[in-house]
Amino acid sequence: MPSAPPASAPAPSARDRVLDAFESILISQGERAATLEATATEAGVSKGGLLYHFGSKDALVEGLLARLVELVEVDVERIRTAVTGPIDYFLRSSLNLESDLDRAIIATTRLAQGSHPRARDALKEMQVSWFDVIVEVVGDRALARTIMLIGDGLYYNSALLPGGLGELDPKSDDMDEVIALVNTLVAAHARA
Incomplete structure (x- = not known):
């Protein structure tokens, strides 16, 4: 799970949390594990919330x-x-x-x-x-x-x-x- 930012730093946006989660899963488990569902869960957002920022896995890749x-x-x-x-x-x-x-x-x-x-x-x-x-x-x-x-x-x-x-x-x-x-x-x- 992504670590919390220092108290003085603003909380990351939902979009950044999704990218952080996707990145983290890719690093620790590889591309196969980096599904939209797994990324949404890791980011603490709904799949709909993920799709709001990234309409597909290809869009998520492009964001990264x-x-x-x-x-x-x-x-x-x-x-x-x-x-x-x-x-x-x-x-x-x-x-x-x-x-x-x-x-x-x-x-x-x-x-x-x-x-x-x-x-x-x-x-x-x-x-x-x-x-x-x-x-x-x-x-x-x-x-x-x-x-x-x-x-x-x-x-x-x-x-x-x-x-x-x-x-x-x-x-x-x-x-x-x-x-x-x-x-x-x-x-x-x-x-x-």
């Missing part, structure tokens, strides 16, 4: 994909404007921190594993958005691809191998060392 797009747009802007620098922000945020963005990515991945080509497209568009901003920063596609692959490795280790050798805390000395090494690579490439 729209949420992912919005979260990625916010993340790309955060990468561009990060006080600590775009590479630092990108790598630290490449860990699965169970953020709203992480949850949307995992839920969309579950859909992409099934019969939803639009989900696969949304994940590709997400990667292109991140790639484009990293290219802007480092000025080289191969170097940007390398940084992206490091980010993918960080995410894989934190999402799929928790407690494994490669898992890092975003504020750890180990993460600082990884970022310093990448920054050294970027600086060396700029001098070349």
Whole structure:
């Protein structure tokens, strides 16, 4: 069941509760379990209430994909404007921190594993958005691809191998060392 928001935060709308529930079921049980009935029950709304916001399961999928797009747009802007620098922000945020963005990515991945080509497209568009901003920063596609692959490795280790050798805390000395090494690579490439 979704956790209650902090006392100071406004209660999520019924529409958001439905999307949260759909996302949660996708993550924990997979697409087959994410029926309209199960989603309505998880969200604490009637099936009619769910259908008021999302007229079909396809509409619910589109709502989740729209949420992912919005979260990625916010993340790309955060990468561009990060006080600590775009590479630092990108790598630290490449860990699965169970953020709203992480949850949307995992839920969309579950859909992409099934019969939803639009989900696969949304994940590709997400990667292109991140790639484009990293290219802007480092000025080289191969170097940007390398940084992206490091980010993918960080995410894989934190999402799929928790407690494994490669898992890092975003504020750890180990993460600082990884970022310093990448920054050294970027600086060396700029001098070349």
